Amino acid sequence: MTRITVAAATRQRPRMLADLLQSLQGLDVPQGAELSFVFVENDVILSISGLVDDFHKRTGWPARAVHEPRQGISYARNAIIDAATEDGADWLAFIDDDEHVRHDWLRLLWAGAKDANAQLAGGPVVPVAPAMGCSENETEVLAYYERAAKVSNMRKEVAMTSGRRFDIGAGNWIADLSAINVGNLRFDPDFGLSGGEDTDFSRRAYKAGLTLAWVPQAIVTEEVARARLSxxxxxxxxxxxxxxxxxxxxxxxxxxxxxxxxxxxxxxxxxxxxxxxxxxxxxxxxxxxxxxxxxxxxxxxxxxxxxxxxxxxxxxxx
Structure with a gap:
């Protein structure tokens, strides 16, 4: 039986994390796999234990909250890799705390990785409106994000088909954990506060000889905060x-x-x-x-x- 750990890092976004957990509880369990979950709080205190415990009680799936007080998304994601390794996971899937998954997301993403004999695979992140709605001007910015995401996703699909390198973002990502650990691959703390740590990771994974795959069917949606719609x-x-x-x-x-x-x-x-x-x-x-x-x-x-x-x-x- 293959064990897949699904994980997300979060910081001061309890409502969004709760919505993510709500969508995760509807996941299809891929045939031949068992699921576990890790959620990392990247803040000075650990405040997500209640949400994670409730998720475990609702689903019956193993789930734990991990505290990483060192600020930076790289530290948080490295803590996830370490926790999944400790738990004996074979594959590790990343999702962001402001995203929602479809019931077939993990099944399609894992299948796409295996079909391509890939050790690292990703899928599209589709931007959607914030929960409280948005103004006319904000709607125009959201439309720009939606179209830009489509263009980016198409380019990655073409790059994979033609055998060219492409970058995989950690907002929709699955990796063969043994390949990650054999290559001693971790997210660079130098990019922990700036972003781009996943681009750097993806390129180093490619250089280390990992096969990358793009799985266009494995879609997640991202709620765009209103502060970003300008x-x-x-x-x-x-x-x-x-x-x-x-x-x-x-x-x-x-x-x-x-x-x-x-x-x-x-x-x-x-x-x-x-x-x-x-x-x-x-x-x-x-x-x-x-x-x-x-x-x-x-x-x-x-x-x-x-x-x-x-x-x-x-x-x-x-």
Whole structure:
């Protein structure tokens, strides 16, 4: 019997975590597998024990709460890997605390990984409106996120088909735990507050020889907090993510990273301004893409200056 551990890290978002647990209790159990669950509280105190205990009582599945007081998503996810290893898991699936799963999510994700003989596999994360609804302007930003996610997912599917490398995010992720441990793969604490730790992990896993797979049928939905439904957040998120990506670029190829960054600053700046100016012709998606391009240019410039950022010090959502 194969043991699959499903896990999530959380911090100060009890309502969202409760909604995730509600969706997880409807999971199909894949044939030939048994389930267990680990939830890590990445905060100064452990406050999720009651929610996790209630989940265990409702489902009968083994579930435990783990406390990781060192702030940073990398520490939390590494604590999950260690806990799943201690529990004797064969496979480890990650989900985020602001997401919901379909009943067939885990069955499809695991099957897709096995069919591809992959040790690391991921699936789409589809953004949805916040529980309390959103304004007209926020709805436009949400539509941008939805379309951007579709484009990203299609590119990953094409990359897998053509044998090219692609990155797998930890919001919808399953891994062969023995392969992770044999390769001594962990999330880098240097990216724990900035984000991008899963991109870095995915690329190091690929370099270590793990086979990656994309499973488009294994869909999860992500509730987008209202604080993220603004043009200003699109810019800041793109800037923050790009600083981290620049740091990864520097680690991979320091000789070319700076030259590529300078070229992209010019191209992204120019294309961003053009997209914003032409939005009456091409629509609001082009408008938001333009601001994202400006955020990327800002992030590359900040990276060249040696700046860092700590996007995950502030909690959005509840």
């Amino acid at each position: 043009t200003a957040y699109i810019v800041e998120r793109a800037r923050a993510q790009t600083i981290t990506k620049f740091q990864i670029m520097m680690a991979e190829s320091p000789k070319t990273a700076k030259i590529n960054a300078l070229a992209q600053i010019l191209s992204k700046g120019a294309s961003g301004l053009l997209r914003i100016a032409s939005w009456p012709i091409f629509g609001r998606y082009s408008y938001h893409r333009g601001y994202r391009s400006l955020g990327i240019a800002q992030g590359l410039l900040a990276g060249l200056r040696g700046e860092s950022q700590a996007r995950y010090t502030q909690v959005t959502g509840d």
